Amino acid sequence: MTWSILGASLAAHDLAASGHVFGTLLGLGAPRHRDARTLEFGPGLRLQRPDRVLSRTAGGLLGPAGARHVAIAVDDLHRVAGNLGRAALPCLEAERAEFGTDALWTLDPASNLVAFVARGPAAPEPGWHVHHVNLPAADVREATAFYVEMAGMREGRWQAPAARGDFSIDPAELSVLTLGTDNSGLHIIRPDPGFALRNGFAHNPSIGGHPAFCVPDVGAVKARLEAAGVLVSDAGVYAMAGMRQIYLLDPASNVIEVNQRV
Known part of the structure; x- marks a missing residue:
């Protein structure tokens, strides 16, 4: 299967300060303000201010999710979903607005949050x-x-x-x-x-x-x-x-x- 690192998402409690470090000091350029709590740099980095929310599930309490994750683009998302299902591993469909296409959330064995995302057209290289x-x-x-x-x-x-x-x-x-x-x-x-x-x-x-x-x-x-x-x-x-x-x-x-x- 063909895959690539679509990007990484990091928690940023002060979007202005983090935006300055990544945009100006690291030279990643001007960010796109996706919404009031999210900055995006090119196709490879997302900074999110975590929501202060708690939710209860059958497994207990959950805090903010999604702020820190790795997004991996794959050319056969259906196959990945089938593999996860056959292995009885946790998997949730992402909202389409999160990545602009179909995607799945899952946890790897070390509890790292991972999004498998349907591969789209290649984005232009931003110089990094x-x-x-x-x-x-x-x-x-x-x-x-x-x-x-x-x-x-x-x-x-x-x-x-x-x-x-x-x-x-x-x-x-x-x-x-x-x-x-x-x-x-x-x-x-x-x-x-x-x-x-x-x-x-x-x-x-x-x-x-x-x-x-x-x-x-x-x-x-x-x-x-x-x-x-x-x-x-x-x-x-x-x-x-x-x-x-x-x-x-x-x-x-x-x-x-x-x-x-x-």
Whole structure:
């Protein structure tokens, strides 16, 4: 099955502050105001201010949902729905207005919220793109199998640089559902509390998940962030062959990666 990362959605408690970081400092451009609580940047990023609501179901209380998720475009949504149904996995139809087309909400085995969306026409490239989305999972193999079996994704081999940082690329701890030869796609990682300390970072990209945006000039992004007083971890080329990576926290404390092919 053909698939792609449609985009990532993040919670943003202060839309103006988050919009400034992503639009101006990261250089993603002017956002589109979808509604009073949602900003969209190109085809790849949605910022949502969570609703303060609670609802009760047979399983208990539910808080705000949908603010933080990964959206994956697939060319056969009916097949994905059938796979989820046969596996008796939770699945809800999305409202058509949420993605402008048919889509399904589900949870992967690590309880990451995922939207499978019917593939539409390719959007014009805005000068940046989502390189990957990183999802945490205590059981990496179980989560990887979910995406392979439910959506027909293909697991690839991690492409590490010769001078790799201090982290494991054992498939039991890190997997890549690949869209190419540059580790683009969906990353599944087992959270590693010592990751930042061992690698000399201020941020731990293995915990909580993160989107990664590929830009033309990561050095310019870093300079703008630091001039604005944003703490940046410059990882250099340490995890993915041919990719320089930096990390930061956005105003809602989401871990963000920005990278560039070098």
